[in-house]
Amino acid sequence: MFRYNLKLALLNLRHRMDLTFLMIMLIAIGIGAMMTFYSVIHNLSKDPIPGKSKHIFLVQFERYFPDEPPLLDLRDFSRVHTYQDAMYLYSTDTPATQHVMYFETDLVADQETDIAPLTLLRGGATTGTFFDTFEVPFQYGGAWDKAIDEAGSPVIVLSQLTNERLFNGRNSVGQQLKINETYVTVVGVLDKWPVPLRYYDGTMDPDHKYKAFVPFHLAINSQFERDRYTTGCNFDEEGLLGTFNHEYHYESLIHSNCTWITLWTVLESEAQVRAYQEFVKHYLQEQERLGRYLRYWNDSVVTNLIIFMKAHTSIVEAFQVFVVITFFFFMVCLANTISLILTKLLRHSKEMALRRALGATQKMILIQNMIETGIIGGLGGILGLVSTHLGLWGMKMMLVSNFNTPDPLFDDQFGYDAWVMLLTVVLSIIGTMIAGAYPVWRVCRQSPAIELKL
Amino acid sequence: MEIGPIWRMLMKSKLTALLIIFQIAITLAIFSNTLLAWNTLQNLIVPPEGFNKKDLIVVKANRYQKNSDGAQIFTQDLEGLRAIPGVLEAAPIGHEPNGGWTHIRTRKGQEVKRYDIIDFETNTQGLSVLGIQLVEGRLFEEHEVEYVRYGNDEGKDTLLLLSESAAALLFPRQSAVGQTVWLGGNAHPKEVIGVYKDIFGGRIEGQDTSHVTMILPVVFLERASRSNYIIRTEPGHAESLFEAVRQTLYKVKGRYYVHINTLEAIIEKSMDTYYVMIRIFGTLSIVLFLVVSLGIAGLASYSVAKRKKHIGIRRALGATRWQIIRFFLVEHFLIALVGIGFGSLIAMGLNFLTVSVGLFRHYLGIEQLLGASFFLLLVVGISVYFPAKRSAAIAPAIVTRTV
Numbered sequence: 001m002f003r004y005n006l007k008l009a010l011l012n013l014r015h016r017m018d019l020t021f022l023m024i025m026l027i028a029i030g031i032g033a034m035m036t037f038y039s040v041i042h043n044l045s046k047d048p049i050p051g052k053s054k055h056i057f058l059v060q061f062e063r064y065f066p067d068e069p070p071l072l073d074l075r076d077f078s079r080v081h082t083y084q085d086a087m088y089l090y091s092t093d094t095p096a097t098q099h100v101m102y103f104e105t106d107l108v109a110d111q112e113t114d115i116a117p118l119t120l121l122r123g124g125a126t127t128g129t130f131f132d133t134f135e136v137p138f139q140y141g142g143a144w145d146k147a148i149d150e151a152g153s154p155v156i157v158l159s160q161l162t163n164e165r166l167f168n169g170r171n172s173v174g175q176q177l178k179i180n181e182t183y184v185t186v187v188g189v190l191d192k193w194p195v196p197l198r199y200y201d202g203t204m205d206p207d208h209k210y211k212a213f214v215p216f217h218l219a220i221n222s223q224f225e226r227d228r229y230t231t232g233c234n235f236d237e238e239g240l241l242g243t244f245n246h247e248y249h250y251e252s253l254i255h256s257n258c259t260w261i262t263l264w265t266v267l268e269s270e271a272q273v274r275a276y277q278e279f280v281k282h283y284l285q286e287q288e289r290l291g292r293y294l295r296y297w298n299d300s301v302v303t304n305l306i307i308f309m310k311a312h313t314s315i316v317e318a319f320q321v322f323v324v325i326t327f328f329f330f331m332v333c334l335a336n337t338i339s340l341i342l343t344k345l346l347r348h349s350k351e352m353a354l355r356r357a358l359g360a361t362q363k364m365i366l367i368q369n370m371i372e373t374g375i376i377g378g379l380g381g382i383l384g385l386v387s388t389h390l391g392l393w394g395m396k397m398m399l400v401s402n403f404n405t406p407d408p409l410f411d412d413q414f415g416y417d418a419w420v421m422l423l424t425v426v427l428s429i430i431g432t433m434i435a436g437a438y439p440v441w442r443v444c445r446q447s448p449a450i451e452l453k454l
Numbered sequence: 455m456e457i458g459p460i461w462r463m464l465m466k467s468k469l470t471a472l473l474i475i476f477q478i479a480i481t482l483a484i485f486s487n488t489l490l491a492w493n494t495l496q497n498l499i500v501p502p503e504g505f506n507k508k509d510l511i512v513v514k515a516n517r518y519q520k521n522s523d524g525a526q527i528f529t530q531d532l533e534g535l536r537a538i539p540g541v542l543e544a545a546p547i548g549h550e551p552n553g554g555w556t557h558i559r560t561r562k563g564q565e566v567k568r569y570d571i572i573d574f575e576t577n578t579q580g581l582s583v584l585g586i587q588l589v590e591g592r593l594f595e596e597h598e599v600e601y602v603r604y605g606n607d608e609g610k611d612t613l614l615l616l617s618e619s620a621a622a623l624l625f626p627r628q629s630a631v632g633q634t635v636w637l638g639g640n641a642h643p644k645e646v647i648g649v650y651k652d653i654f655g656g657r658i659e660g661q662d663t664s665h666v667t668m669i670l671p672v673v674f675l676e677r678a679s680r681s682n683y684i685i686r687t688e689p690g691h692a693e694s695l696f697e698a699v700r701q702t703l704y705k706v707k708g709r710y711y712v713h714i715n716t717l718e719a720i721i722e723k724s725m726d727t728y729y730v731m732i733r734i735f736g737t738l739s740i741v742l743f744l745v746v747s748l749g750i751a752g753l754a755s756y757s758v759a760k761r762k763k764h765i766g767i768r769r770a771l772g773a774t775r776w777q778i779i780r781f782f783l784v785e786h787f788l789i790a791l792v793g794i795g796f797g798s799l800i801a802m803g804l805n806f807l808t809v810s811v812g813l814f815r816h817y818l819g820i821e822q823l824l825g826a827s828f829f830l831l832l833v834v835g836i837s838v839y840f841p842a843k844r845s846a847a848i849a850p851a852i853v854t855r856t857v
Contacts, residue, residue: 336749
C-alpha cells in the first residue's frame with residue numbers, strides 16, 4: 001500500500017514538474033535563510049572546551065568608587081586586574097590548581113629579507129599554563145615551561161595561519177624570528193584551533209588568526225606594544241589612561257593601580273572554589289587595610305567560563321533577532337507553498353474524486369497526499385543544505401570584504417556542522433507537511449460527486 | 455463600487471485571503487525596517503556641511519622601535535610627504551579619526567559629570583589639513599604647539615579648541631571661550647581658546663557617530679600608536695597617491711604602517727555594521743518581494759480559476775470586461791490594505807526587537823511605513839493585473855457548460 005502511494009506521489013509530482021520545482025525552490029530558499037543565521041548562533045554558543053570548561057574561572061573582583069552603588073550585572077564587572085594583584089595570585093600558593101595571565105600585544109615580525117614585508121601579528125602575552133588550561137592543540141613543538149616563564153626567555157608560539165605566512169607552513173620549531181627588536185625562537189606551532197569568539201582574553205570579540213604567543217615577562221621586559229585599552233584606572237590616575245593605552249612603556253603601568261591583565265584560574269571542585277574565594281577576599285581585605293583601595297568587591301570573585309560567555313553574547317542576541325526575521329521569511333515561503341499545493345490539488349481533484357468513487361477512503365487519499373508533501377519537503381530540505389551553505393558563504397564573504405581580513409578567519413563562525421544539516425532537512429519536511437496538511441485535509445473532505453459531474 | 459459582493463466573496467475563500475494578508479504583512483514589516491536602516495545610514499554618512507572628506511588621506515603608522523629618534527623621523531616624514539606631487543599639506547595627528555576618545559569634565563573632581571569626547575592632537579598645519587573653520591575665539595599658533603617626547607600627555611600645553619557640538623554640550627548656556635576644562639583625574643586644567651565648526655568625529659562606543667571633538671596643540675614624537683599623519687591632496691587625487699605615501703614612510707626602519715585610507719573610506723568603515731545589516735535586510739526584502747509577487751499572482755490565478763462560473767454568469771448578465779477586472783483589483787487591494795494594517799504592527803514589533811538588542815538605535819517612523827506600503831501596493835497591483843486580465847477573457851458561454 002505504501003509503495004502504491006509512493007508511486008502515485010512520484011507520478012503526481014512529475015506530472016506538474018514546474019509546480020514541484022517551484023515548491024522545492026521556495027522551501028530551499030526559506031529554510032536556507034533561517035538556517036544560515038541559526039548556524040551562526042549554534043557556532044557561537046558552542047562550549048569551547050567541553051568537559052573542562054566547568055573548571056575554568058575568570059577572576060573578577062570589581063572595584064568601584066566608594067559613593068557609587070554596587071554593580072549587580074555581571075556584564076559590568078571589570079575583566080582585568082592590576083599587575084600587583086595578578087602577579088600575587090599567580091605566584092603565591094593559593095587553593096587554585098593553576099592560574100593563567102594574559103594580555104594582548106602587537107608584534108611586528110621582521111623577517112629581514114627584502115621580499116617579505118613586515119607582518120603585524122596579534123600577540124598574546126601569557127604564561128605557559130595558557131596552552132594546557134585551554135587545551136590548545138599543537139601541530140609542531142609545544143608550550144614553554146615554567147622556567148622560561150619566570151626568566152621571560154625569548155620564545156614564541158605561532159598559530160597555524162601565522163606559520164603558513166611566515167614559514168610557508170613547514171615545521172619552524174627552532175627557527176629564529178625577529179619580533180620588534182628582539183630575536184625569539186619558535187618553540188611551537190598550533191594546529192587548527194576553532195575559536196569563534198575570543199573568550200581567553202575576556203573580550204568575546206572575533207579572533208585574530210595571525211596570532212602568536214609570547215611569555216608574559218618577555219613582553220614586558222622587551223616592551224612589546226600593549227594592544228588594548230586599560231579599564232578602571234582610579235580617579236587619581238585617570239590622566240595616565242592616555243599614556244597607558246597602546247603603549248610600550250611598562251614601568252609606570254606596573255606600579256600603578258590601573259587594571260590591564262586578564263586572570264584565569266582552574267578550580268576543580270566546589271570545595272576548592274570556596275577555599276579560593278575565601279583566600280582572595282582575605283587578600284583584598286588586607287589590601288584595603290594597607291590603604292590601596294577605597295573600593296568594594298563582588299561576592300563571588302570568580303566567574304565560570306560558560307557563564308561568562310553567556311553573559312557577554314550581544315552578538316548572539318543580534319543574530320537571534322535575525323533568526324526570528326528569517327523564520328517569518330520561511331513562513332512566507334511555506335504560505336506560498338500552500339498556495340501552490342492548492343493549485344496542484346485543484347488539478348487533481350477529478351482524479352481524486354474518481355479514486356474515491358472506486359473505493360478509496362478519505363484516509364488513503366490523505367496519506368497519499370501527505371507522502372507527496374513529505375517528499376517535496378525532503379527534496380526542499382536537501383536543496384536547503386545547498387542554500388544554507390551558500391548563505392553562510394555569502395555572509396562570510398561580506399564580512400571578509402568589509403574588514404579586509406583573510407578568508408579562513410571567519411571559518412569558525414560560519415561553519416556548517418552535521419547537527420545543523422540534520423535540522424535543516426527535518427525542519428523542511430515538518431514545515432512542508434504542516435503547510436500542506438490543511439489544504440489536503442479540506443480537499444479530502446469534499447464530496448466526490450461534485451467533481452465527477454462533467 | 456461593489457464592496458458588498460466583494461466582501462462576501464472574500465469570506466467564502468478565507469484561506470487565499472489569509473495567505474495574501476500574511477505575506478503582505480511580513481513583507482511590509484521587513485521592508486519598512488530596511489528603509490529605516492537605509493535612512494539612518496544616509497543621515498549618519500553625511501558629514502557636517504562643508505567638510506571635505508574626499509581629499510584627505512589618513513595614514514595610521516605604529517612605531518615599534520622606541521630607540522629611534524622620534525624628532526628626526528618626524529621631520530623626515532613630513533619633508534618626504536610634502537615633496538610628493540599632488541600633496542598640498544601634511545601634518546601629524548594623534549588619534550586617527552574614529553580611532554578613540556577620552557573623557558572631559560567642566561570642573562575638577564571625581565564626582566563631576568564626565569563627558570565622552572574625541573580628541574585630535576596636531577599642530578597648525580594639521581588645522582589647515584582638517585580645514586578647521588573658526589567660529590569663536592582664536593586658533594592656536596605654532597609656537598604654542600608642544601612637541602612631546604616620552605612622558606605623560608599632561609604636558610605644558612594648557613589650551614585647546616572645541617568643536618561647536620562639544621561647546622554646546624559642555625557649556626550650553628554660555629560661550630565656551632575662556633572656560634576651563636579638565637581631562638582626566640589629576641590633570642592640569644586647560645583653557646578653551648576657540649570654537650570651530652564641526653568636523654568628522656568618530657564613533658564612541660555604544661553610540662552613533664559623534665561630532666563632539668576637541669583639538670589639542672600637541673604632537674607626539676615618541677608614542678607608539680600615535681605617529682599618524684593626515685594629508686590634504688589635490689582634489690580627486692587622493693587614492694592615486696597611496697603608493698607614493700607608502701613608499702615614503704615605509705623606508706624608515708622601526709615603523710610599521712598599519713593602513714592608509716581616505717577619510718571617506720574611514721567614515722564608511724565606521725558604519726560597517728549598518729552596511730552589513732542593510733545588505734542582509736535588503737537581500738531578504740528583495741527575495742521577499744519576488745516570492746510574494748509571484749505568490750500573489752499565483753493565488754489570484756487560482757482565484758480566477760475557481761470562479762470561472764461566477765465570472766461567466768456575470769458576463770452573461772451584462773457585466774463588462776472592465777467591471778470584472780475591477781472586481782479582482784478591488785478585492786485584492788482590500789486584502790492588501792488589511793495586510794498592511796497587520797504588517798505595520800508587526801513592523802513596529804520587529805523594530806522594538808532590533809532596538810532592544812542594539813542592532814538599531816532609532817524607532818520606525820511614519821515615513822518608512824508609508825513608503826513601504828506604497829511600494830507594496832504597487833507590487834500587488836502589478837502582480838494581480840495579469841491574472842485579472844485573464845479573468846476578463848472568460849467567455850460567458852462557460853455558463854452553459856455545467857450546472
